Amino acid sequence: MRPHSRASRRPVVAGSVYIPDVPRGNQGRSFVVIPENYPFKTYPIEIDEISVKQTGAKRGKNLVALGALVRILNIPKDATQNLAVQKFAKKGKEVLDANLKAFDSGYGAIGADFDFESFHLEATKGGAPDAVISGNQAVALGVIAAGCRYVAGYPITPATSVFEFLMEYLPNLGGTVLQFEDEIASIASCLGASFAGQKVMTPTSGPGLALMGELINLASMVELPLVIVDVQRGGPSTGLPTKTEQSDLAFAVYGAAGECPRAVIEPTTIEDCFYQTIRAFNIAEEYQMPVIVLTDQSMAMRTKNMSIPDFSTIELKERAKIGAGEAEGFARFADTPTGVSKTALPGTAGAMFLATGLEHNEIGAPNYTPLMHQKMMAKRFRKLETLAKALDNEVDNSTCELPAGAAVGIISWGATEGPIREALGFAKKEGMKVAHLQPKVLWPLPVKMIDSFIKPLKKILVFEENFTGQFATLLKTRFDIEPVVITKCQGIPFTAEEVYEAIKKNA
Amino acid sequence: MSEVALKAKEYRSDVKPVWCVGCGDYGELSAFTQALSNLHIQPEKMVIASGIGCSGRFSHFVKCYAFHTAHGRALPAAIGVKAANPDLTVFSVGGDGDGLGIGGGHIPHAARKNADLTYIISDNGIYGLTKGQSSPTTPINRVTTTAPFGMVERPLDPVRMFLAYGITFVALGFTYDVKGLTHILTEAIKHKGFSIVHLLAPCVNYNITTADSLREVIAPIPDDHDRGDIKKAFQLALEDTKIYTGIFYQIDTPTLDDDVRELQARSKTRKPKDIRGIFEQFI
Ligand SMILES: Cc1ncc(C[n+]2csc(CCOP(=O)(O)OP(=O)(O)O)c2C)c(N)n1
Ligand code: SF4
Ligand SMILES: [Mg+2]
Numbered sequence: 001m002r003p004h005s006r007a008s009r010r011p012v013v014a015g016s017v018y019i020p021d022v023p024r025g026n027q028g029r030s031f032v033v034i035p036e037n038y039p040f041k042t043y044p045i046e047i048d049e050i051s052v053k054q055t056g057a058k059r060g061k062n063l064v065a066l067g068a069l070v071r072i073l074n075i076p077k078d079a080t081q082n083l084a085v086q087k088f089a090k091k092g093k094e095v096l097d098a099n100l101k102a103f104d105s106g107y108g109a110i111g112a113d114f115d116f117e118s119f120h121l122e123a124t125k126g127g128a129p130d131a132v133i134s135g136n137q138a139v140a141l142g143v144i145a146a147g148c149r150y151v152a153g154y155p156i157t158p159a160t161s162v163f164e165f166l167m168e169y170l171p172n173l174g175g176t177v178l179q180f181e182d183e184i185a186s187i188a189s190c191l192g193a194s195f196a197g198q199k200v201m202t203p204t205s206g207p208g209l210a211l212m213g214e215l216i217n218l219a220s221m222v223e224l225p226l227v228i229v230d231v232q233r234g235g236p237s238t239g240l241p242t243k244t245e246q247s248d249l250a251f252a253v254y255g256a257a258g259e260c261p262r263a264v265i266e267p268t269t270i271e272d273c274f275y276q277t278i279r280a281f282n283i284a285e286e287y288q289m290p291v292i293v294l295t296d297q298s299m300a301m302r303t304k305n306m307s308i309p310d311f312s313t314i315e316l317k318e319r320a321k322i323g324a325g326e327a328e329g330f331a332r333f334a335d336t337p338t339g340v341s342k343t344a345l346p347g348t349a350g351a352m353f354l355a356t357g358l359e360h361n362e363i364g365a366p367n368y369t370p371l372m373h374q375k376m377m378a379k380r381f382r383k384l385e386t387l388a389k390a391l392d393n394e395v396d397n398s399t400c401e402l403p404a405g406a407a408v409g410i411i412s413w414g415a416t417e418g419p420i421r422e423a424l425g426f427a428k429k430e431g432m433k434v435a436h437l438q439p440k441v442l443w444p445l446p447v448k449m450i451d452s453f454i455k456p457l458k459k460i461l462v463f464e465e466n467f468t469g470q471f472a473t474l475l476k477t478r479f480d481i482e483p484v485v486i487t488k489c490q491g492i493p494f495t496a497e498e499v500y501e502a503i504k505k506n507a
Numbered sequence: 508m509s510e511v512a513l514k515a516k517e518y519r520s521d522v523k524p525v526w527c528v529g530c531g532d533y534g535e536l537s538a539f540t541q542a543l544s545n546l547h548i549q550p551e552k553m554v555i556a557s558g559i560g561c562s563g564r565f566s567h568f569v570k571c572y573a574f575h576t577a578h579g580r581a582l583p584a585a586i587g588v589k590a591a592n593p594d595l596t597v598f599s600v601g602g603d604g605d606g607l608g609i610g611g612g613h614i615p616h617a618a619r620k621n622a623d624l625t626y627i628i629s630d631n632g633i634y635g636l637t638k639g640q641s642s643p644t645t646p647i648n649r650v651t652t653t654a655p656f657g658m659v660e661r662p663l664d665p666v667r668m669f670l671a672y673g674i675t676f677v678a679l680g681f682t683y684d685v686k687g688l689t690h691i692l693t694e695a696i697k698h699k700g701f702s703i704v705h706l707l708a709p710c711v712n713y714n715i716t717t718a719d720s721l722r723e724v725i726a727p728i729p730d731d732h733d734r735g736d737i738k739k740a741f742q743l744a745l746e747d748t749k750i751y752t753g754i755f756y757q758i759d760t761p762t763l764d765d766d767v768r769e770l771q772a773r774s775k776t777r778k779p780k781d782i783r784g785i786f787e788q789f790i
Binding site: 152182214215348352 | 559
């Protein structure tokens with residue numbers, strides 16, 4: 001008997017119930033070997049066998065399992081059954097009946113002896129219904145809500161569904177969504193459209209982001225707003241296209257020829273994908289620079305409910321443009337105290353200028369004298385400082401929990417938020433006090449937020465789904481800390497149990 | 508088009524060209540500004556996206572909204588400009604290395620999109636800016652800094668490629684024939700769709716294909732050539748004793764802008780028209 005790798009290795013939290021499928025001809029035992037001392041009960045169901053009996057094939061297994069879950073979680077049976085009817089009705093009465101039978105018998109397979117209490121889900125209490133969306137759909141909805149009407153891209157897993165979503169929905173809002181021959185053309189066309197005044201974005205994943213490097217430079221140099229969404233996947237190279245990883249951070253922050261300012265944002269939940277994408281457009285427009293939104297495969301593909309936003313409260317920003325009378329003597333790249341200078345869009349009389357990737361002076365003419373380069377580098381990087389200061393004073397909904405007396409704290413990023421919060425729930429039950437910070441903006445580093453978080457702590461843990469601990473490295477460049485770095489580089493996200501074990505070991 | 512015509516000279520920016528004396532690109536600039544003047548194009552309604560190279564500097568010298576992009580990427584940038592604002596007159600300008608080497612992969616796809624813009628390739632058969640390396644159109648056996656024993660790879664034949672790609676306006680010009688080139692560029696700008704104007708633009712520094720040697724083989728496309736006939740266009744392009752200059756081919760098909768409007772119209776009956784409506788699809 002071959003032990004099932006996951007279940008036998010995985011630490012499980014007390015109170016769990018494990019429901020193995022008991023294959024036929026296996027004398028009532030599952031293939032999974034459960035160590036004696038594991039703190040959970042098992043409740044085997046003959047899923048296979050029921051399916052064959054009810055539907056004549058193993059294909060009905062999903063419905064059997066669904067039936068069992070609906071019973072365990074106390075989800076209204078009728079509602080779920082209606083969904084099944086919707087799904088199978090078009091396949092004919094025979095298929096539908098077989099599947100409903102499978103569903104029913106799965107439901108019935110959970111006996112009254114099952115300990116339901118701890119698993120019952122509460123029904124949501126009235127109010128407007130939620131939308132159920134994936135991380136990629138949330139990003140795409142954010143793109144639309146932000147007012148972006150030009151999208152260009154090249155298909156790449158796991159970002160393609162962002163692109164496809166926009167292809168479907170943006171045209172009816174007057175938008176243009178174009179597939180190009182590669183990522184370089186995609187981002188170049190975005191820059192052209194941004195130059196003409198549009199809010200623009202391109203969706204991609206690691207290999208595409210790498211190809212875009214030179215044009216990210218250009219966006220930074222000519223100060224064009226641009227949003228790139230990188231749905232990270234396992235790398236390097238073609239890597240693990242359908243698996244998750246958090247390994248594009250270093251490239252997102254530093255990847256370039258020369259040094260060029262950009263902001264990097266990472267949503268931490270599916271709902272957050274929507275809001276952080278809008279924020280990315282606002283930063284791109286206000287600071288006239290590229291903004292990279294990092295999500296990852298695990299978040300991109302997962303679906304979750306989200307309440308429909310109150311659109312009236314969403315604030316949208318646009319790049320500063322010259323007004324009437326300002327064309328005379330207009331200096332597109334004026335060296336200002338914030339670093340941000342007003343722009344003019346094609347069509348504006350008398351304000352024509354040159355935007356060049358060559359080093360240039362304030363009006364835009366090429367100029368690579370020593371002091372000009374120094375001055376214009378400072379001008380462009382000053383925007384990043386201005387942004388960092390603005391972020392310090394912004395109320396951002398990053399998770400920041402600092403229980404009094406906590407000596408250990410976690411700083412992590414992106415979708416690790418889920419398993420970390422779950423693990424912290426376990427830890428709290430055990431009486432442990434652990435602090436947690438999950439910043440949304442990674443670059444520029446939210447210095448004030450991180451500084452006040454780490455001050456009272458003795459030990460910092462950083463969880464990352466990559467090999468080298470890129471975020472921890474980034475933190476060490478700015479803060480005098482030696483964090484314990486816990487990395488997982490397996491193409492799958494951390495589990496709450498893994499995080500919990502690590503907390504226990506380090507608390 | 509504006510009512511007040513600007514003179515060709517008035518389309519020049521304050522930046523003086525940095526090209527060598529005798530460079531073929533001067534003729535391109537003269538013909539270009541003359542064509543703008545002929546068509547009364549308003550400088551503020553015009554965008555030039557240019558590539559990197561001596562020829563990529565072109566955008567600096569014209570009064571317009573100028574975007575000097577990255578090596579090989581001017582064409583997709585120009586497509587983005589046009590897609591974002593169809594009211595603009597849009598150009599992409601660059602060299603043979605820029606357009607046929609590093610950026611060569613973009614041309615067939617730009618042909619498929621048929622964005623209404625004009626792409627001018629100034630072909631000097633060499634990498635001029637970087638001082639004399641082989642380009643995709645360097646003649647066979649020519650000695651360059653990266654072919655010290657003579658070029659062994661065969662050069663591309665751009666016009667044949669452009670015809671094969673299905674580009675809706677294909678022309679070849681000679682930068683020392685400013686009058687002929689002005690006519691070609693005027694027609695190219697007027698063309699509704701993607702027009703490509705390939706230029707024989709001698710470099711006086713690094714490639715010794717001289718203007719005189721070109722004059723010996725150049726002949727204007729006969730007046731009675733039917734521009735709508737792709738077979739005839741190929742015949743002219745396949746002629747190997749002469750290099751024809753003029754407009755080889757021109758057809759009218761829907762442009763990118765037409766296609767985008769078409770998609771917007773098709774989506775009307777099927778999709779919600781605002782963000783709330785889209786969210787509600789996922790309840
Ligand atoms: C990505 C990248 N690779 C290489 C270069 C160096 N480079 C600049 S211009 C050029 C070739 C220019 O040749 P062409 O496009 O024919 O223009 P010309 O100078 O001949 O007009 C090269 C290789 C660069 N700027 N960027
Ligand atoms: S090097 Fe050649 S292509 Fe460049 S400016 Fe001089 S003559 Fe023109
Ligand atoms: Mg050249």
